[in-house]
Amino acid sequence: MDINLTYLMPEIATALLAVLVLLVGLLVPKEKRHALGYVLALGLIAILVFSFQYYGLNKTVAFNTFAVDDFAVFFKQLFLIAAVLVVLSSTMYVKKMNGNYEFYIITVVALLGMMVLASAADMLTLYIALETMAISFYILAGYKTDQKSAEAGIKYLILGAVSSAVFLYGLSLVYGMTGTTVIAEIAGKVQDLSALSPALILGLLFILAGLGFKISLIPFQMWTPDVYEGAPTPVTTFLATGSKAACFAVLARILLVALPDYSTHWQFLVAVLAALSMIIGNLVAIPQTNIKRMLAYSSIGQAGYIITGILALNTAGVTALSFYSLVYVLSTIAAFAVVMTFSAQTGSDEIKDYAGLAQRSPFMAAVLTISMLSMAGIPPLAGFVGKLYLFKSIVTQGYLWLVIIGLVMSMISVYYYLRVTKVMYMVKPLDKEPVTVPLGAKCTLFLTMLALLVFGVYAQPISMLANMAGSALLP
Amino acid sequence: MIDIFMDKFLTIGLEHFLILSGTLFFIGLFAVLAKKNVIAVLMGIEIMFTSVNINLIAFNRYTAAEALLTGHVFAIFVIALAAAEVAVGLALIISIYRQRTSTDVQDFDWLKW
Numbered sequence: 272m273d274i275n276l277t278y279l280m281p282e283i284a285t286a287l288l289a290v291l292v293l294l295v296g297l298l299v300p301k302e303k304r305h306a307l308g309y310v311l312a313l314g315l316i317a318i319l320v321f322s323f324q325y326y327g328l329n330k331t332v333a334f335n336t337f338a339v340d341d342f343a344v345f346f347k348q349l350f351l352i353a354a355v356l357v358v359l360s361s362t363m364y365v366k367k368m369n370g371n372y373e374f375y376i377i378t379v380v381a382l383l384g385m386m387v388l389a390s391a392a393d394m395l396t397l398y399i400a401l402e403t404m405a406i407s408f409y410i411l412a413g414y415k416t417d418q419k420s421a422e423a424g425i426k427y428l429i430l431g432a433v434s435s436a437v438f439l440y441g442l443s444l445v446y447g448m449t450g451t452t453v454i455a456e457i458a459g460k461v462q463d464l465s466a467l468s469p470a471l472i473l474g475l476l477f478i479l480a481g482l483g484f485k486i487s488l489i490p491f492q493m494w495t496p497d498v499y500e501g502a503p504t505p506v507t508t509f510l511a512t513g514s515k516a517a518c519f520a521v522l523a524r525i526l527l528v529a530l531p532d533y534s535t536h537w538q539f540l541v542a543v544l545a546a547l548s549m550i551i552g553n554l555v556a557i558p559q560t561n562i563k564r565m566l567a568y569s570s571i572g573q574a575g576y577i578i579t580g581i582l583a584l585n586t587a588g589v590t591a592l593s594f595y596s597l598v599y600v601l602s603t604i605a606a607f608a609v610v611m612t613f614s615a616q617t618g619s620d621e622i623k624d625y626a627g628l629a630q631r632s633p634f635m636a637a638v639l640t641i642s643m644l645s646m647a648g649i650p651p652l653a654g655f656v657g658k659l660y661l662f663k664s665i666v667t668q669g670y671l672w673l674v675i676i677g678l679v680m681s682m683i684s685v686y687y688y689l690r691v692t693k694v695m696y697m698v699k700p701l702d703k704e705p706v707t708v709p710l711g712a713k714c715t716l717f718l719t720m721l722a723l724l725v726f727g728v729y730a731q732p733i734s735m736l737a738n739m740a741g742s743a744l745l746p
Numbered sequence: 747m748i749d750i751f752m753d754k755f756l757t758i759g760l761e762h763f764l765i766l767s768g769t770l771f772f773i774g775l776f777a778v779l780a781k782k783n784v785i786a787v788l789m790g791i792e793i794m795f796t797s798v799n800i801n802l803i804a805f806n807r808y809t810a811a812e813a814l815l816t817g818h819v820f821a822i823f824v825i826a827l828a829a830a831e832v833a834v835g836l837a838l839i840i841s842i843y844r845q846r847t848s849t850d851v852q853d854f855d856w857l858k859w
Binding site: 394395398399402406409410413416418419421422423424425426428429432433435436437439440443444446447450451452496497500501 | 771774775778784787788791794795797798801802804805809810816817819820823824827830831834835838839841842845846854856857
C-alpha cells in the first residue's frame with residue numbers, strides 16, 4: 272500500500288515551481304521582479320508539455336483518492352494554459368505594483384488547487400482542493416489596495432464561504448447515506464439503497480447549489496458582476512476561466528460518476544438552471560456599460576451552455592463539455608487581456624471609452640472582436656464548433672427545447688457583442704493617442720486569437736483529446 | 747403511548763445529532779443573512795461549518811462500517827480549512843476597515859449589487 276509519486280508529478284512540479292520562484296524573487300531587485308512572470312510562464316509551459324505523457328493511463332492512485340484519467344489530464348492542461356496566459360498578461364500589472372511578485376505565487380497556488388480538483392476521486396481530496404483554490408482567490412480578489420478591490424474580496428469571501436459550507440453539508444449527507452467518500456464507490460452504494468433516500472436528494476441539491484455558486488449559475492450568480500468588476504483584471508480573468516472550468520470538471524465527475532442512478536432527479540433541475548442562466552445572463556448583459564460587468568453576465572450565459580453537456584449522460588456530452596470549456600477559456604482570456612491592457616493605460620473599463628480603438632490599436636480591436644464573435648458562436652470560429660458539439664449531444668436526448676433557447680440566446684448575445692465592436696470601429700476616438708501593447712500581453716493576444724481561428728476550421732487534434740477525456744469519464 | 751414516546755426521545759440516536767446539526771446550520775445561515783456586522787457574519791459561517799462537523803462525526807459513529815475513521819479525519823480537515831478561511835476573512839476586514847472605518851456590511855456598497 273504505497274503511493275507512486277510519479278502519478279502526482281505535475282502537481283508536485285507546480286508546487287515546487289511556486290516555492291522556487293518565491294525564493295528566487297528575493298534575490299532579484301524590486302524593479303525587475305515583474306520579469307519573474309516570464310520565468311514562471313516558461314516553467315508552467317514545461318509542465319504542460321510534460322503532462323502529455325499522462326494521457327492513456329486511466330488509473331486511480333493513492334488509496335483511491337486521486338484519478339489520473341484522460342479527463343483529469345485534459346482539464347489540467349486547460350488550467351495550465353489559462354495560468355500561462357494570465358501570468359504573461361499580468362506582468363505589466365505586477366510592474367505597476369512595485370514588483371509585488373507574491374501575486375504570481377498565489378496565482379500558481381490557485382492553479383495547484385484546480386489541478387488537484389480535476390483529479391480528485393475522493394470527496395475529502397475534492398474539498399481540500401476546492402478550498403485551496405477558493406482561499407487563493409479570496410486573497411487575489413482583494414489584492415489591490417483600492418476600495419473596490421477590498422470590497423470585491425470580502426464579498427467573494429463571505430458568499431464563497433457560505434457556498435462551501437452548503438456544499439460541505441451536502442457532502443456530509445452523501446457520506447452519511449452511502450458510508451463512503453470515494454466518488455466511484457458512491458455509485459455502487461446508491462444502487463444498494465432500494466428506496467429513494469430523501470437525505471441523499473437533499474445532499475445532491477446542496478452539492479449542486481455549492482458548485483452552481485462557483486460556476487455562477489442563475490440563481491447563484493449575484494456575486495459575479497461585483498467581484499469581476501472590483502477584482503484586479505488578471506484575477507478576474509483567472510477566476511472566470513480556471514476556477515469555472517475546474518468546477519465544470521468536478522460537477523461532471525460528481526453527477527456522472529457518483530450519482531448517475533439519480534439522474535432522473537437532477538437532470539431536469541440542471542436543464543432548468545442551464546436555460547435560466549442562458550436567458551438571464553444574456554439579457555442582463557445588454558444594458559451594461561462597464562465592459563467587465565458585461566463580460567461577467569456573458570460568462571453566466573456561457574456557463575449555462577457548458578453544463579448542458581452533462582445532460583446528455585454519454586461520452587459525446589462530456590466530450591462537448593471538455594471541448595467547449597477549452598474554447599470558452601481561450602476566448603475569455605483573449606477578451607479580458609484586451610480589457611486588462613486597455614485599462615492599464617487609460618484607467619477605464621467603460622464601453623464608451625473604447626470608442627475608436629480600431630484606430631488607436633487595430634490589433635486589440637481585432638482580438639476583442641474575434642473573441643466575442645467566438646463566444647457568440649459565429650462560424651468559422653472555435654466557439655461555433657464547440658456549440659455545435661454541445662447541441663448535437665443533447666438534441667438526441669430529447670432536449671430540443673433547450674437547444675432552441677440556446678440558439679435564440681446566441682442570436683441575442685451577438686447584439687451586445689457587436690455593440691462593443693461598433694463602438695470600436697464606427698465611433699470616432701476622443702483621444703487619438705495609440706494604445707501600446709506590452710510584450711507579455713501581445714503573446715497572450717496573439718496565441719488566443721490564433722487558437723480561436725485555427726480550432727474553428729481545424730478542430731481535429733483538440734476534439735480528439737476531448738474525446739479521449741470524454742471516454743475516460745464515461746466509457 | 748407516552749412511555750414509548752419518552753423512550754424514543756430520551757435514547758440518544760443518530761436522529762438527535764442530525765436535528766442538532768440541521769438546527770445549527772440554519773442558525774448559522776440566519777446569522778449570515780441577517781447580521782449587519784461583518785464579524786458576526788463570519789461567526790455565522792463558522793457555525794455552519796461546525797454543524798457539518800457534527801454531521802460527519804455522528805454519521806461515522808452510527809453508520810460507518812468496521813473501525814473506519816473517515817468522518818473524523820474529514821472533520822479535522824474541515825476545522826483546519828475553516829480556520830484558514832477566517833484568517834483570510836479577518837485580514838480582508840482589516841483592510842476594508844482601514845479605508846472606511848466601518849465593519850457594517852451595508853457600508854460596502856461601492857460596487858452595486
